[in-house]
Amino acid sequence: MTTLDQHASVRPIPNPAKSLITKLNMGTGIIVGVIFAAATYFGLKDEDMLSMQQNSKVLLATMFMWSIGFMVGIGAFIGPVRWLIGKDLTDEEQLYLAGDGQGIKRYFKYCTDHKVVGIQYLVGVMTLLGVGGTMAMMIRTNLIQPGSQFVNPAVYNSLVGLHGITMIIAMIIVATGPFGNYIMPIMIGAADMAFPRLNALSWWVLFTAIPVLCSAWFLGGIPTGWTAYAPLSVQAGPGMNAFIATIIIFAVSTAVAGANITATVVAMRAKGMKWNRVPIFVIGATISVALAIPAFPTFMLSMIMTGLDRSFATTFFDANLGGSGWLYAHLFWIMGHPEVYVILIPGVAVLMEIAPVFVRKPLFSYNAAIAGFAGIAGLSILVWAHHMYISGWMPMLNGPFMVTTEMISVPTGLIFLVILGTLWRGRPWMKLPMLGVYAFLWNMLIGGITGLYLSDVPADNYLHGSMYVTAHFHYTLMGAALTGALAGLAYWFPKMTGRMLNERAGYISFWLTQIGFQILFLGMFIAGAEGQPRRVADYSVNFATSDLISTIGAYTIGLGMIILLWAVIHSWRHGKIAPMNPWGAKTLEWTVPYPVPLVNFDTPPVVTSDPYGYGKASN
Amino acid sequence: MSNEHYEMDPTPGEKLKAIFKQRDVQIATAWGVLVTFIFFIIGGWIYPSWMPTALSTDMKAIERLIVIFTWISAPICGIVLGFSIYTFMHRHKGDTPPADGPAIRSNPLVVGLWVIISSALCLVAVVYGLIEMNSATAATAENKTSALVVEVTGSQWVWSFNYPEQGFSSHELMLPVNRPVEFRITSVDVNHSFWPVQLGVKVDANRLQTTVVDTTPNKIGELEVKCAELCGLYHTYMETTGEVMSKADFDNWVTTQGGHTA
Numbered sequence: 113m114t115t116l117d118q119h120a121s122v123r124p125i126p127n128p129a130k131s132l133i134t135k136l137n138m139g140t141g142i143i144v145g146v147i148f149a150a151a152t153y154f155g156l157k158d159e160d161m162l163s164m165q166q167n168s169k170v171l172l173a174t175m176f177m178w179s180i181g182f183m184v185g186i187g188a189f190i191g192p193v194r195w196l197i198g199k200d201l202t203d204e205e206q207l208y209l210a211g212d213g214q215g216i217k218r219y220f221k222y223c224t225d226h227k228v229v230g231i232q233y234l235v236g237v238m239t240l241l242g243v244g245g246t247m248a249m250m251i252r253t254n255l256i257q258p259g260s261q262f263v264n265p266a267v268y269n270s271l272v273g274l275h276g277i278t279m280i281i282a283m284i285i286v287a288t289g290p291f292g293n294y295i296m297p298i299m300i301g302a303a304d305m306a307f308p309r310l311n312a313l314s315w316w317v318l319f320t321a322i323p324v325l326c327s328a329w330f331l332g333g334i335p336t337g338w339t340a341y342a343p344l345s346v347q348a349g350p351g352m353n354a355f356i357a358t359i360i361i362f363a364v365s366t367a368v369a370g371a372n373i374t375a376t377v378v379a380m381r382a383k384g385m386k387w388n389r390v391p392i393f394v395i396g397a398t399i400s401v402a403l404a405i406p407a408f409p410t411f412m413l414s415m416i417m418t419g420l421d422r423s424f425a426t427t428f429f430d431a432n433l434g435g436s437g438w439l440y441a442h443l444f445w446i447m448g449h450p451e452v453y454v455i456l457i458p459g460v461a462v463l464m465e466i467a468p469v470f471v472r473k474p475l476f477s478y479n480a481a482i483a484g485f486a487g488i489a490g491l492s493i494l495v496w497a498h499h500m501y502i503s504g505w506m507p508m509l510n511g512p513f514m515v516t517t518e519m520i521s522v523p524t525g526l527i528f529l530v531i532l533g534t535l536w537r538g539r540p541w542m543k544l545p546m547l548g549v550y551a552f553l554w555n556m557l558i559g560g561i562t563g564l565y566l567s568d569v570p571a572d573n574y575l576h577g578s579m580y581v582t583a584h585f586h587y588t589l590m591g592a593a594l595t596g597a598l599a600g601l602a603y604w605f606p607k608m609t610g611r612m613l614n615e616r617a618g619y620i621s622f623w624l625t626q627i628g629f630q631i632l633f634l635g636m637f638i639a640g641a642e643g644q645p646r647r648v649a650d651y652s653v654n655f656a657t658s659d660l661i662s663t664i665g666a667y668t669i670g671l672g673m674i675i676l677l678w679a680v681i682h683s684w685r686h687g688k689i690a691p692m693n694p695w696g697a698k699t700l701e702w703t704v705p706y707p708v709p710l711v712n713f714d715t716p717p718v719v720t721s722d723p724y725g726y727g728k729a730s731n
Numbered sequence: 732m733s734n735e736h737y738e739m740d741p742t743p744g745e746k747l748k749a750i751f752k753q754r755d756v757q758i759a760t761a762w763g764v765l766v767t768f769i770f771f772i773i774g775g776w777i778y779p780s781w782m783p784t785a786l787s788t789d790m791k792a793i794e795r796l797i798v799i800f801t802w803i804s805a806p807i808c809g810i811v812l813g814f815s816i817y818t819f820m821h822r823h824k825g826d827t828p829p830a831d832g833p834a835i836r837s838n839p840l841v842v843g844l845w846v847i848i849s850s851a852l853c854l855v856a857v858v859y860g861l862i863e864m865n866s867a868t869a870a871t872a873e874n875k876t877s878a879l880v881v882e883v884t885g886s887q888w889v890w891s892f893n894y895p896e897q898g899f900s901s902h903e904l905m906l907p908v909n910r911p912v913e914f915r916i917t918s919v920d921v922n923h924s925f926w927p928v929q930l931g932v933k934v935d936a937n938r939l940q941t942t943v944v945d946t947t948p949n950k951i952g953e954l955e956v957k958c959a960e961l962c963g964l965y966h967t968y969m970e971t972t973g974e975v976m977s978k979a980d981f982d983n984w985v986t987t988q989g990g991h992t993a
Contacts, residue, residue: 265964272961337961343938344921344963431939437922438937473832480842502924503935504916504942511861518857525807525849529842532814537755538832539823553815561804565797568860570867573933574782574793577924577959641781643928645959648967696828727834 131205133187138220141186145320148181149174168353168423171331175357179320186222186316191309210308212710222316224308227708230294231608232315234601237289238677240282240322245673247275252632252666255659258651268649270333270351277338277355278325281362283589284404284451285318285369286597287458292373292397295604298701299391301382301719303711306375314369321361328354337647339448342429342440346421353422356415363412370401370408382700384719391699391723392481396461400454403489407450414443438505445496453492455589457485459596460527460556463549466603467534469697470546474724476533480526487523491516501572510569517567524560528553543695544618548599551626555591559584562637580640583633591629598676605680606694610706611687617679621672628668635661698723746840755817763813767805774801783929786954786975787946788870790931792863799859803852871945874911878945881906883916885923885936888969890956897990904956904973906948907981913945924960927973933959948975 153174160166183189191209194201201209210225211218218228251271254262263271297305305311328334331351336344345352377398381390417428418440427433429440468475475481497505497513531549540546562584565571575581605613639658644651651659693702700717741749750756775798785791823829881904882893893900904927906912916925918936926933929952934944954973958966976984982992 265967269961269964269966335961335963339961341922341960344961347921431937470828471832472829474834474836476835477837477842479837502933504937504940511864514860514864515857518853518860521853521856522846522849525845526842528811529845532811532818533835533838533841535818536814537835538818539821539829540818541829542822542824550815550819553811557808557811561801561808564804564856565800568796568800568856568863570789570860570863570931571793571796571800573789574931576933577926638781641778643783643955643957645926645957647961650967725834727831 131208133190133205133208133222136185136187136190136222137217138186141182141184141316144185145178145180145182148184149178152177164350165423165425167350168419171350171353172357172419172423175324175327175354176360178324179317179357179361182320183313183316188222188309188313188316209312210304210710222312224304224312225710226293226297226305226308226311229311229315230290230292232319233285233289233293234608236315236319236322237282237286238680240278241286241673242677244275244278244282245670247271247278249666249670251275252663254649255651256663257660258653258656261650263649265649266333266335269335269337269647270329272647273334273337273340273355274325274328277358279589280338280451280455281321281325281358283455283593283597284366286455286594287462287600288369288373288397288401290608291393291462291597291600291604292369292401292458294608295701296373296394296397297376297380298607298704298708298712299394299699300377300380300385301700301713301717302376302380303713303716305372306380307372310368310372314365314372317361317368318365321358321365324354324361325358328352328358339444340415340418341444342418342421342437343431345418345440346429353419356419356422359415360412360419363408363415366401366404366408370405373401374398374405382717382719388478389719389722391465392475392478393458393461393465395482396464396485397458399485399489400457400461403450403457403492404454406493407447407454410443411447411451414440414447417443438500438503441500441503441505442496445499446493448499449496450489450492452585452589453488456593457488459593459600460552461485462596462600462603463552464527464530464534465699466545466599467531467549468724468726469603469695470541470543470549471535471538472541472696472726473534473538474726476530476536478722478724481530484523484526484530487526488520491520491523495520498567498572501569502576514567514569518564521560521564524556528556543602544613544615544622545599545603545695547619547622548595548602551595551622552592552599555587555595555629559587559591562587575640577645578640579636579644579646582646583636583640586633586636591633595626601680603695604701605683606690607701607706607708609684609687610690611683612690612694614679614683614687617675617682621676621679624672624675625669626672628665628670628672630665632662632665632669635659635663635665698725743840747844750841759814759817761813762816763806763809765809766812766816767809770805770808771802774798774805783955784950784952785931786929786950786952787931787948789867789946790929791949792867793931796859796863800856803856807849807852870911870947874913874945874947878911878913879907880913880915883914883925883936885916885918885920885925885958885962885969887920887963888958888965890925890958890969890971894985894990897985897988897992899985899988899990901988902971904954904971905981905984906954906973906975907978908948908951908975910978911945911947913943915941915943917941921962922960923958923962923969926957926959928955928957929975930954935960951975951977 156170191201211223211228254268328351331354332349333351334355335348377394420426421428427435429435429437464481494516498517501510566575602613602618635658639655642655644655692705704712779794785794880895884891891900891902892904916934916936918938923936925936930946932944932946934942952975956971956973958969985992
């Protein structure tokens with residue numbers, strides 16, 4: 113303390129109120145972003161705009177300049193620039209950036225506090241899920257009966273693609289965004305993330321991608337689905353540029369966030385928190401982002417190449433001029449398969465964190481849980497070509513890819529064992545988070561077993577590209593990963609908002625969404641087995657029953673999600689005030705009060721055991 | 732001395748027996764057996780009833796494979812759901828947490844057994860899949876000489892079928908029964924995926940590349956041909972019909988189309 117006092121007295125205290133950083137917020141970001149974008153657009157625009165190449169060049173440049181302009185306007189570059197000119201930010205300015213004592217305003221600023229970033233991610237995720245869910249409702253409405261023609265085929269194709277990419281983006285950040293930022297640093301006893309400014313950067317870069325993605329609608333939509341296969345993506349209309357720019361911007365955000373989370377877990381753990389004392393959610397989130405770090409650049413690369421093909425007439429994917437569509441498929445799926453585990457692992461890890469608390473038993477076989485996650489992550493980078501069994505690329509490699517794919521069932525089996533072993537001989541306390549654990553067991557079982565058929569080459573010859581695939585990956589991503597994230601929301605809601613989530617509304621929402629989910633995707637499995645291709649706007653009469661069942665299930669989910677949204681908003685404002693540790697958990701985040709102090713802990717915690725010390729040792 | 736030690740440390744087999752003597756394990760196992768039985772029925776009868784009539788050897792093999800895979804996974808479902816149901820039935824309600832349960836941190840025997848069983852089931856699935864793939868490859872080699880060649884071309888948003896041997900083209904896919912057929916598939920614009928549903932084959936039509944797939948239609952019946960890869964605006968409507976017909980009917984049809992029969 114004395115050194116700090118001396119430090120303060122030697123240097124004159126600059127008044128942060130006069131500094132530029134106090135003037136900047138989301139509003140100035142949007143203004144500067146729009147100015148940058150407009151200047152780029154009108155600067156580059158010429159009479160040649162009707163040609164697709166010129167059009168793509170201008171639109172892509174405009175979108176990137178919007179993103180850069182926004183980051184300039186919100187003050188993302190003040191820190192680096194001040195450092196470069198040798199006038200690094202003062203302590204007072206750092207404190208100001210952390211949003212100390214600024215109330216609600218700090219959520220609209222370039223705020224470095226991990227708790228603010230966590231809430232920003234939470235609201236962002238909920239918005240994306242809402243938008244993606246609305247598109248899902250429109251898709252199912254169009255499929256309610258043969259020939260319903262609720263939307264035209266062009267709009268339908270855009271709905272399918274934009275629902276896909278919106279949900280993929282939302283699901284990638286659904287657990288690591290809100291909980292990885294808000295809860296995880298407290299869980300490991302850190303004062304903040306390793307790189308607080310990068311943390312703010314990752315959120316606001318992601319934020320700039322949202323208007324870009326929305327602009328796809330006003331540029332004519334995307335005809336390709338979220339897989340954006342070339343050559344269809346190369347010949348697609350201007351909306352495709354929005355898709356390309358979104359992915360490139362999003363990849364920057366995930367790379368920054370991934371590096372930050374990994375560095376935080378490696379370097380910032382509390383004293384005594386050895387690797388075998390780290391809470392399993394932290395392990396899962398770290399493995400997930402560590403898997404994302406190598407995966408997403410290939411998606412970014414594939415999009416850069418698509419953008420070049422479109423705007424500079426390169427021929428990466430043009431078979432006519434020496435390119436190959438298979439090259440795109442490889443780049444896409446080298447990202448695409450690890451990506452589903454990037455989504456799944458944090459959701460599962462949340463449930464593994466929840467189960468011991470509500471069963472009052474230690475996590476069963478912590479080592480098996482880590483082996484499961486690590487095994488899944490390791491194998492997942494060797495399986496991508498199972499998406500290409502029928503593409504005609506190297507049929508002789510289908511066998512090896514089938515073997516690696518089916519091997520994933522072994523580490524996935526360990527995940528089931530860990531959760532079942534934790535439940536076994538306990539008396540599960542049936543609160544909302546615990547219900548998610550049971551929903552996960554059922555949904556992941558169905559999702560995993562249906563994956564077995566798809567991993568098999570001969571069966572995939574029939575099932576590939578059918579509704580069966582759609583049902584399968586919704587069971588894993590929505591039934592398992594989203595259920596895990598929502599259980600996490602119910603579990604950590606008291607810590608993040610200071611209030612309890614409305615239980616009655618939570619239960620109603622849980623049962624509506626879960627039952628609706630089973631109805632929806634049972635119908636879709638049947639439609640797929642009957643031979644209905646996916647991504648079709650219309651279908652013949654023999655699929656009418658199964659599609660009607662699916663649409664009824666979808667509306668049930670929609671109703672459940674609206675109730676959940678109401679419960680979250682209502683409880684956030686008027687909910688019962690939460691005690692410090694409502695569930696009696698032993699992880700560190702429950703040892704801090706709400707509102708969580710700026711540096712989380714008054715005295716840095718010292719860890720002496722893992723957080724699963726429940727129960728009496730029997731032998 | 733060593734005998735005494737032996738009695739104090741039971742072998743894994745004895746430990747396993749002891750596990751199954753416990754009442755809760757027995758009840759959970761009973762639930763598991765029930766679940767396994769239900770999945771056996773779903774796999775054996777309900778599942779195949781959703782699928783369209785098989786008109787080829789490949790489609791028949793796929794049906795068989797799906798049944799067998801469901802049977803392989805039925806015990807997994809039994810274990811997971813049996814134990815889940817048991818714990819769910821012993822749940823704790825109320826606003827205060829339950830008393831702490833036993834501090835079971837791990838059980839190497841159970842973990843080891845679990846890994847061995849899941850690996851074994853995985854191995855069965857892998858080996859069975861590889862055998863099916865191998866027999867399909869063998870059939871391809873055998874059919875090479877006698878196969879009817881059909882050149883399939885996908886374009887936005889139409890399938891066309893060229894019969895080079897007979898010297899004509901059509902937008903309908905007619906095939907003679909019991910003669911191997913070799914599809915040579917290509918696309919003139921974007922990726923499509925050629926899917927004659929009842930034949931159990933599906934291969935992408937890649938731009939300016941030819942992919943080859945073969946099968947043997949072995950039953951007379953109606954065919955649906957679809958596109959299984961999103962190919963732009965009217966992807967939904969890129970479908971056509973066809974038929975597997977007797978040799979005489981096929982020759983007839985070839986003649987009406989202006990082709991020549993051998």
